[in-house]
Amino acid sequence: MSDAASRPVQVRGEVLSTRRVGAYHHMSLVAPGVADPTRPGQFVALAVGGADTGLVLRRAFSIYRVNSRGVYGGTVEIVFAVHGAGTAWLAQQPPHTPIDVVGPLGKPFALPREPVSATLVGGGYGSAPLFGLAEALRSRGCRVDFVLGAASEDRLFGALDAKRMASTVAITTDDGSSGLRGRVTDALPQVMDRAGTEVVYACGPMAMLRAVSEVTRDRGVTAQCLVEESMACGIGVCMTCVLPVRDDDGVTRMVRSCVEGPVFRGEQVRWDDIGTVPADTYGAPVVAH
Amino acid sequence: MSEGRFSVRTVPAPDRQDEPRYDFRTNLAGVDLPNPVLTASGCAAAGRELEQFFDVAALGAVVTKSIMLEPRSGRATPRMAETASGMLNSIGLQGPGIDHFLEHDLPWLHERGARAVVSIAGGSVEEFAALAGRLRGAPGMVALEVNISCPNVANRGLVFACDPGAAAAVVSAVRDRTSPSVPVFAKLSPDVTDIVAIARSCVDAGADGLSMINTLLGMALDLDTMRPVLAGVTGGLSGPAIKPVAVRCIWQVHAALPDVPIIGMGGVRSGLDALELVLAGASAVSVGTAVFGDPGAPARVLSELRDALAHRGFAKIADAVGFAHRDMPHRKD
Numbered sequence: 363m364s365d366a367a368s369r370p371v372q373v374r375g376e377v378l379s380t381r382r383v384g385a386y387h388h389m390s391l392v393a394p395g396v397a398d399p400t401r402p403g404q405f406v407a408l409a410v411g412g413a414d415t416g417l418v419l420r421r422a423f424s425i426y427r428v429n430s431r432g433v434y435g436g437t438v439e440i441v442f443a444v445h446g447a448g449t450a451w452l453a454q455q456p457p458h459t460p461i462d463v464v465g466p467l468g469k470p471f472a473l474p475r476e477p478v479s480a481t482l483v484g485g486g487y488g489s490a491p492l493f494g495l496a497e498a499l500r501s502r503g504c505r506v507d508f509v510l511g512a513a514s515e516d517r518l519f520g521a522l523d524a525k526r527m528a529s530t531v532a533i534t535t536d537d538g539s540s541g542l543r544g545r546v547t548d549a550l551p552q553v554m555d556r557a558g559t560e561v562v563y564a565c566g567p568m569a570m571l572r573a574v575s576e577v578t579r580d581r582g583v584t585a586q587c588l589v590e591e592s593m594a595c596g597i598g599v600c601m602t603c604v605l606p607v608r609d610d611d612g613v614t615r616m617v618r619s620c621v622e623g624p625v626f627r628g629e630q631v632r633w634d635d636i637g638t639v640p641a642d643t644y645g646a647p648v649v650a651h
Numbered sequence: 652m653s654e655g656r657f658s659v660r661t662v663p664a665p666d667r668q669d670e671p672r673y674d675f676r677t678n679l680a681g682v683d684l685p686n687p688v689l690t691a692s693g694c695a696a697a698g699r700e701l702e703q704f705f706d707v708a709a710l711g712a713v714v715t716k717s718i719m720l721e722p723r724s725g726r727a728t729p730r731m732a733e734t735a736s737g738m739l740n741s742i743g744l745q746g747p748g749i750d751h752f753l754e755h756d757l758p759w760l761h762e763r764g765a766r767a768v769v770s771i772a773g774g775s776v777e778e779f780a781a782l783a784g785r786l787r788g789a790p791g792m793v794a795l796e797v798n799i800s801c802p803n804v805a806n807r808g809l810v811f812a813c814d815p816g817a818a819a820a821v822v823s824a825v826r827d828r829t830s831p832s833v834p835v836f837a838k839l840s841p842d843v844t845d846i847v848a849i850a851r852s853c854v855d856a857g858a859d860g861l862s863m864i865n866t867l868l869g870m871a872l873d874l875d876t877m878r879p880v881l882a883g884v885t886g887g888l889s890g891p892a893i894k895p896v897a898v899r900c901i902w903q904v905h906a907a908l909p910d911v912p913i914i915g916m917g918g919v920r921s922g923l924d925a926l927e928l929v930l931a932g933a934s935a936v937s938v939g940t941a942v943f944g945d946p947g948a949p950a951r952v953l954s955e956l957r958d959a960l961a962h963r964g965f966a967k968i969a970d971a972v973g974f975a976h977r978d979m980p981h982r983k984d
Contacts, residue, residue: 369703370703370704372704372945372946372947409944409945416735416736416891417733417944418733418736418737418738418890418891418920418940418941418943418944419731419733419738419943419944420943420944448733462945464704464946591728592728592729592731594731594733594738594740594943595942595943595944595946597700597701597703597704597946598696598700599694599695599696599700599701599942599943599946600694600731600740600742600943601693601696601725601730601742601745602728602729602730602731602740602742603728604725604728604730604745605728615724616724616725616745621700636728637727637728637729637882638727639724639725639726639727643724644722644724645721645722645723645724645725645745645746645748646724647724
C-alpha cells in the first residue's frame with residue numbers, strides 16, 4: 363500500500379519443479395511479476411487444492427529464492443513441510459500444475475545502512491528466507507555468520523548454501539545427529555562474541571524466536587524476527603494472524619503479521635503473551651468488576 | 652500492475668459500450684448501485700487491501716468490517732480453523748473504532764469513488780444508536796448494515812438477531828438516528844428456528860432491507876491436543892459449506908416478504924453461486940470468505956455473474972431476483 367515498491371500481484375503461475383530436500387519439499391514456481399519486486403523476508407500466498415477444492419484458505423510460504431530473469435518470466439522458490447491437506451496436495455503436484463500465486467507480501471527484513479556484522483539464525487525450514495537475505499547483506503559489505511538448528515539432521519535446511527555464503531556456520535540439532543547437540547541459542551552467544559554481531563536475523567518456530575530475542579536483548583543487539591503465524595488470506599483482511607506487538611510508544615496492539623510483519627523487531631513482540639490478549643492491549647476487553 | 656494476461660484487473664465496466672442492452676444496475680431500497688456484487692462485512696476490511704488487486708469502486712459497493720464505538724483488540728489466537736469447504740473464525744470484532752473509521756477509512760472509500768455499505772456492531776441498543784448518530788451524513792455511505800448477528804460477542808447468548816424483540820429494538824433505534832435517504836439493512840443470523848419471524852420484526856421496526864446470512868455458530872476440536880482449536884472455543888462457520896443454508900434463508904424470507912430487498916451472502920465463490928442467491932431472492936450478493944482464498948474474487952464473481960445472467964437471457968438483474976419462486980404455490984395468488 364504505502365510500500366509501493368512491493369505491491370503484490372495475483373498471477374496464475376505454475377509448478378516448474380519439486381524435489382525432496384531432507385524432510386522438506388522444495389518447489390519452484392513460475393510466477394510472472396512476483397520475483398522482481400520481492401525483497402528478502404517477504405512471502406507468497408498460494409491457492410491449494412485445485413479447482414472446486416474444499417480447501418478455501420490461502421497458504422503462506424516464505425520466499426526462499428527468486429529469479430526474475432530467464433525464459434519463464436520470473437520464478438519463486440519455496441520450502442515447506444507437509445503439515446496438513448493443503449501442503450500434502452502441494453507436495454504432490456507435478457510440473458505445469460497451475461497455481462494461483464499472490465505476492466510478494468509482507469514487510470521485508472530491514473537492511474542495515476552500514477556494513478555491519480550480521481548473524482542469521484534459522485530453525486528447520488525457517489532458514490529458507492535467510493539465504494536471499496545473506497546475499498543482500500553480503501552485497502552491502504556485511505559480515506554474515508549462520509546458526510542453523512533443527513530437531514535432527516534431515517530437518518536442517520540450507521547448510522551447504524550457508525557454508526558458501528557465510529564467514530562461519532554453526533549447526534545444532536536436538537538429537538546431536540549433526541553439529542552441536544542442543545538449541546540454536548546454545549551456540550548463538552559464542553557466535554556473536556566471535557563475529558562481533560551487531561544485528562541478528564532469525565526465522566523459525568515461535569519458541570526459537572522468543573529464545574533468540576532473549577539472547578539479543580541481554581546483549582543489547584537488535585533482532586529482526588520473521589514470524590510464521592497461521593494465516594487465512596495473507597493480504598490483511600482476515601485478521602487471523604495477529605500477535606501482541608508493542609509499538610515505539612509502548613502501546614501493545616494485536617497486529618497482523620501478514621501486513622505489519624512478518625518481520626518484527628524482537629523486542630517489540632510480546633513472545634510470552636502470544637495466544638493471549640494482554641490486559642493492557644489497546645482495545646482489550648474491560649474486565650468487569 | 653501490468654495489464655497483461657496475468658492481471659486480475661479485468662473487471663468489465665458495468666455499462667460496457669459493446670453490450671448496451673444489458674442493464675446490470677440494481678436497486679437496494681432506493682439506492683441505485685451500478686451492479687449487484689458487494690464485498691461481505693469482515694472479509695474486506697475497509698477496501699484498501701483489496702484495492703491492490705482490483706478497483707473496489709467497480710463493485711456495487713464495499714461492505715465494511717463491522718465497526719464499533721471503541722477500538723477493540725479482538726480475541727486471542729488461534730482465531731481461525733479451516734473446515735470442509737469452509738472455515739471457522741473467532742476474531743471478536745477487532746477494529747479501530749468509529750473515530751478512526753470516520754477519519755481514515757470512509758473518506759478513503761469516498762475519494763476512490765466507491766460506495767460504502769457501513770456495517771455497525773454494538774453490545775447494546777444505545778451503542779448501535781450512537782454509531783448510527785455518528786455516521787449520519789457521512790459522505791460515501793450509501794447504506795447501513797446493522798450487524799445484530801455476530802456470533803463472536805462476549806456473551807454468546809446476546810445475539811440480537813436471535814430474538815425478534817431485541818432485533819426490532821436495535822433496528823428501530825438505528826433507523827431513528829439515520830438519514831431517511833440512507834437505507835438500513837438488518838443482518839440476520841441463520842441460527843434461529845424461524846428466520847421469517849425475525850425478518851418480519853426487523854422490517855416492522857423500520858428495516859429497509861435484510862442481509863443474510865451471517866455465519867453459523869460452529870466448533871472444531873484439535874484431535875492431537877484434544878481441546879478446542881479456537882481460543883474463543885466456538886466460532887462462525889462460513890464458506891461454500893453454508894451456501895445451501897443461505898439459499899434456504901433467502902428463499903424463505905423472499906417468499907414471505909417479496910418486496911423487501913435482500914443482500915445475499917453465504918458461500919459465494921463463483922458467479923453461478925451468486926446467481927443462485929439472486930434467483931432465491933437476493934437483489935445484491937456479497938462475496939465474503941472467497942476473498943481469503945482469492946483476493947480477486949469479487950471482481951471475478953461480478954464478471955461471471957454478468958455472463959451467467961446474460962446466458963440465461965435476463966435483460967436486467969431485477970428480472971432474475973427471486974425468479975426461482977415463479978411457479979411456487981406461494982406465488983399463485
